[in-house]
Amino acid sequence: MPLIHVTLLDGRTPEEVASLGRALTDAVHETLGTPVDAVRVIVEKASPAHWFVGGRSVAERRSDSS
Template structure:
């Protein structure tokens, strides 16, 4: 049973997370030639202040730098 863990920044709409799960499932099922029903996808939303980019948090980056 393939399992994919995907970390994304928090704040995306539910519809986008659902689409992500569907597309990741399809990609894994196709590339590994397994039924989609056997694929598991875990989406972890990370708070902006817990995600670092170039020495700053994503929260600082969105505000225009810290």
């Protein structure tokens, strides 16, 4: 049973997250032939203050570009 674990920056709508979950499930089903009911998708959300790029949080980077 494949497990896909995705971490996104907070701010996506519930509809976007649901669409991603469906698309990932479909992709695994189509490419590996895994039954849809056997595919697991976990979507975690991370706050911009807890996501770092180049040693700086996304929140810091966003505030610098404002």
